[in-house]
Amino acid sequence: MSGAARAQQRRAVTAKELARRLGSSERTARRLVAEPREEFLARAQARRDQVVGLREQGLKYREIAEEMGISTGAVGRILHDVRKSENLR
Structure with a gap:
């Protein structure tokens, strides 16, 4: 599981920004960091x-x-x- 999901705090990066960095869709980015x-x-x-x-x-x-x-x-x-x-x- 992702450390961000366990941290229980707001992420500093949006799903759109994360998707752009990963070269994936926003949906994939959300799924990766979701609790x-x-x-x-x-x-x-x-x-x-x-x-x-x-x-x-x-x-x-x-x-x-x-x-x-x-x-x-x-x-x-x-x-x-x-x-x-x-x-x-």
Whole structure:
């Protein structure tokens, strides 16, 4: 697996630039640096669990956002999605 996919940070080069350097298509460049789906889903689930756990401890959206280094909007979206998925069950 590519080191860029494991780094979990934004790449400094776009897919178009990488494709040009590699002499390949943009699609191939994206595929080469993409994080495996299973790892992405596991990381997303861990993030959801952490947000929910902090909210259950009584933290406010702003406090959760600061603790996790994400925006308050992201906290709200995660909690909204969790509530929505629980109502569907």
